[in-house]
Amino acid sequence: MQEVIVNLHMHTRYSDGSGRHQDIAKAAFAAGVDVVIVTDHNVLVNGFEGYYKEKNKKILMLIGEEVHDQARDPQKNHLLVFGAARELASFAVDPQLLIDQVRSAGGLSFLAHPDDPAAPLFKETDISWVDWSVQNYTGIELWNALSELKTVVPTKLQAIFYALFPSFVASQPIPATLARWDELLSNGSRVVAIGGSDAHALHMKMGLLSRVIFPYEFHFRTVNTHVFTSEALSGDANKDRKLIYDALAEGHCFVGYDLSAPTKNFRFTAQGKDASVSMGDEIPAKGGVTLQAKLPSMAEIRLLKDGQVIQTWKNKNSCMHTTTEPGVYRVEAYRTYLGKLRGWIYSNPIYVR
Numbered sequence: 001m002q003e004v005i006v007n008l009h010m011h012t013r014y015s016d017g018s019g020r021h022q023d024i025a026k027a028a029f030a031a032g033v034d035v036v037i038v039t040d041h042n043v044l045v046n047g048f049e050g051y052y053k054e055k056n057k058k059i060l061m062l063i064g065e066e067v068h069d070q071a072r073d074p075q076k077n078h079l080l081v082f083g084a085a086r087e088l089a090s091f092a093v094d095p096q097l098l099i100d101q102v103r104s105a106g107g108l109s110f111l112a113h114p115d116d117p118a119a120p121l122f123k124e125t126d127i128s129w130v131d132w133s134v135q136n137y138t139g140i141e142l143w144n145a146l147s148e149l150k151t152v153v154p155t156k157l158q159a160i161f162y163a164l165f166p167s168f169v170a171s172q173p174i175p176a177t178l179a180r181w182d183e184l185l186s187n188g189s190r191v192v193a194i195g196g197s198d199a200h201a202l203h204m205k206m207g208l209l210s211r212v213i214f215p216y217e218f219h220f221r222t223v224n225t226h227v228f229t230s231e232a233l234s235g236d237a238n239k240d241r242k243l244i245y246d247a248l249a250e251g252h253c254f255v256g257y258d259l260s261a262p263t264k265n266f267r268f269t270a271q272g273k274d275a276s277v278s279m280g281d282e283i284p285a286k287g288g289v290t291l292q293a294k295l296p297s298m299a300e301i302r303l304l305k306d307g308q309v310i311q312t313w314k315n316k317n318s319c320m321h322t323t324t325e326p327g328v329y330r331v332e333a334y335r336t337y338l339g340k341l342r343g344w345i346y347s348n349p350i351y352v353r
């Protein structure tokens with residue numbers, strides 16, 4: 001398995017972002033991510049997918065889209081679509097039909113920013129996911145950097161502060177989204193969690209202050225999805241695209257907040273009597289299972305079973321827990337950054353059955 005740093009969910013001038021695909025590639029080189037997945041609103045943009053090279057570096061740009069029903073009032077239910085071979089925005093009127101069409105087109109679907117509060121100061125409305133009867137989607141966007149920004153800017157003064165010091169914004173996924181994920185997992189669903197930036201690189205003008213807030217490069221250094229591909233990327237865009245989407249479909253990934261400290265090399269595995277598995281996989285409980293997490297640096301580590309914290313380790317870079325109890329196990333890690341304990345790593349679960 002190879003760990004690939006993926007930044008996903010971003011917008012260009014083809015929808016409401018300010019940059020071009022070339023700007024995104026440049027920002028990806030600077031930030032050091034391996035793959036970006038661009039998702040403009042309601043348009044599958046052709047002609048930009050592939051490897052981009054600069055000096056001895058290369059990044060893979062994949063193109064998906066973010067689909068929603070533009071006629072709906074109020075606006076809700078944004079769906080991230082990856083790897084579908086065709087334009088699917090025309091199915092947006094019915095979220096379940098859309099999800100089914102994505103699947104039949106060979107694509108993956110993730111409920112975008114499931115809890116996305118209003119930010120009246122910026123005339124931004126609440127665009128949460130509301131149609132929770134849907135089924136057969138791949139997963140949810142557990143941590144959306146832009147939704148989180150909307151939670152911290154009730155006043156102009158706060159907006160100016162965070163525009164100038166964006167590193168202070170992110171602290172963890174919205175708690176309601178985490179609770180929702182645990183609820184879905186406890187009901188027996190397999191729901192893959194990803195982290196998205198929702199980068200727009202918007203130009204903001206407020207009095208004398210005029211700047212690009214949250215440029216692409218900043219986003220690419222913050223909330224990333226670290227994906228474990230079954231083999232090393234080859235440099236062939238078509239082959240590597242499939243490796244990445246296959247890994248995402250299986251939940252072979254975790255969400256890492258790389259700004260506070262690099263999350264690369266985090267591992268969460270389980271060893272059973274006859275099997276050894278990783279995030280996103282299932283393992284039989286019979287005969288006992290040893291769950292193990294390894295972190296690239298010291299943190300507070302929490303092990304959760306069916307949404308409840310069952311063990312906490314402070315100031316550790318590894319931990320171990322043995323169990324014979326079936327359940328959905330996942331790991332969260334927290335680190336202090338800029339004077340505050342912040343979420344750092346959110347693993348996908350291991351399903352002990």
Ligand SMILES: [Zn+2]
Nearest residue numbers: 066078112113
């Ligand atoms: Zn959206």
Ligand SMILES: [Zn+2]
Nearest residue numbers: 009011066198
């Ligand atoms: Zn978006």
